[in-house]
Amino acid sequence: GAGVSQSPRYKVAKRGQDVALRCDPISGHVSLFWYQQALGQGPEFLTYFQNEAQLDKSGLPSDRFFAERPEGSVSTLKIQRTQQEDSAVYLCASSDSRQRRDTKSYEQYFGPGTRLTVT
Amino acid sequence: AQSVTQLDSHVSVSEGTPVLLRCNYSSSYSPSLFWYVQHPNKGLQLLLKYTSAATLVKGINGFEAEFKKSETSFHLTKPSAHMSDAAEYFCVVSDRRGSQGNLIFGKGTKLSVKP
Numbered sequence: 180g181a182g183v184s185q186s187p188r189y190k191v192a193k194r195g196q197d198v199a200l201r202c203d204p205i206s207g208h209v210s211l212f213w214y215q216q217a218l219g220q221g222p223e224f225l226t227y228f229q230n231e232a233q234l235d236k237s238g239l240p241s242d243r244f245f246a247e248r249p250e251g252s253v254s255t256l257k258i259q260r261t262q263q264e265d266s267a268v269y270l271c272a273s274s275d276s277r278q279r280r281d282t283k284s285y286e287q288y289f290g291p292g293t294r295l296t297v298t
Numbered sequence: 299a300q301s302v303t304q305l306d307s308h309v310s311v312s313e314g315t316p317v318l319l320r321c322n323y324s325s326s327y328s329p330s331l332f333w334y335v336q337h338p339n340k341g342l343q344l345l346l347k348y349t350s351a352a353t354l355v356k357g358i359n360g361f362e363a364e365f366k367k368s369e370t371s372f373h374l375t376k377p378s379a380h381m382s383d384a385a386e387y388f389c390v391v392s393d394r395r396g397s398q399g400n401l402i403f404g405k406g407t408k409l410s411v412k413p
Contacts, residue, residue: 183341212400221388221403222342235400270342274399287401289334289342 181205183290185271191296192261200256200293204273211254212287213246214270222270228254261297268292300325300391302372304404312412317361317376319407321389324370330392331372332401333363337385345387348372359383384411 184203192198204211210229214222215238224238230251239246243262248254258265272287305320323329333345346357353365363374372389389404 210399214401214403219406221406222401223403224393224400227400238400272342272401286344286347287399288344291339291341 183271183273183288185269185290185293187293188291189294189296191298194262194297195260197257197259198261198295200258200269200295202254202256202271202273202290204252204254204271205275205288206252208273208275208288209251210274210287211248212272212274213254213256214272215240216268216270216292218267225256225269258295261295263297266295266297268294300329300393300402302331302389302391302402302404304387304389304407306407307405308408308410310410310412311379313381314378317374317379317383317409319374319387319389319409321372321374321404322370323372323389323391325391331363331365332390332392333357333361333372333374334388334390334403335385336388336406342388345374379409379411381411381413384409 186201212227213225215225216222226246227235228248231248243259245257270292271290274287301324303322331348334342335345336342345361346355348355348365355363361376363372365372386406386408388406390401393400393402
């Protein structure tokens with residue numbers, strides 16, 4: 180079946196522009212996560228949804244970052260007034276929360292990411 | 299708080315020789331641990347996971363990892379490297395608090411495989 184997809188794959192924005200990054204999770208996956216991966220670093224958690232509810236946004240670096248998942252499926256990460264330090268790969272992952280009942284593992288399936296470059 | 303430390307930023311091996319990528323973790327409870335691989339311009343792929351069952355975990359592509367609580371380690375091994383193993387590898391711990399399950403990644407180890 181189809182995996183997690185993200186669009187666009189590449190985005191170049193001028194400093195100060197707003198951008199919107201889209202994530203299509205695996206169909207039926209309840210949980211959705213956004214991560215930010217700076218060059219040469221491991222991904223860092225941004226925010227987490229369970230269905231349409233945003234349960235954790237503690238990783239969002241500033242109030243310029245906003246995420247939504249209004250119908251509990253597709254999610255959008257919006258960055259307002261982009262800055263150069265926002266340049267990174269933004270990764271989306273989804274998981275089937277039913278896995279939590281048998282083990283405490285969370286198998287997250289990652290999309291290919293959106294590479295954002297702010298000039 | 300949970301964290302992982304990958305002890306080597308870059309490991310280089312010859313094709314056909316063993317691979318060892320080191321990882322130490324810190325966790326306030328029994329952790330869930332993972333290894334992910336990231337090939338250039340491709341998404342992260344789960345290699346294997348430890349979830350408090352067997353301490354020796356077998357993954358895809360011949361990789362294994364052993365959970366050692368006394369050493370707080372979860373090193374990744376493979377008996378014989380293949381050219382296609384060249385990639386970035388991340389050791390990961392799950393931060394499980396209530397319904398949350400975000401992953402905490404190490405900084406990564408870049409594996410190079412020489413012919």
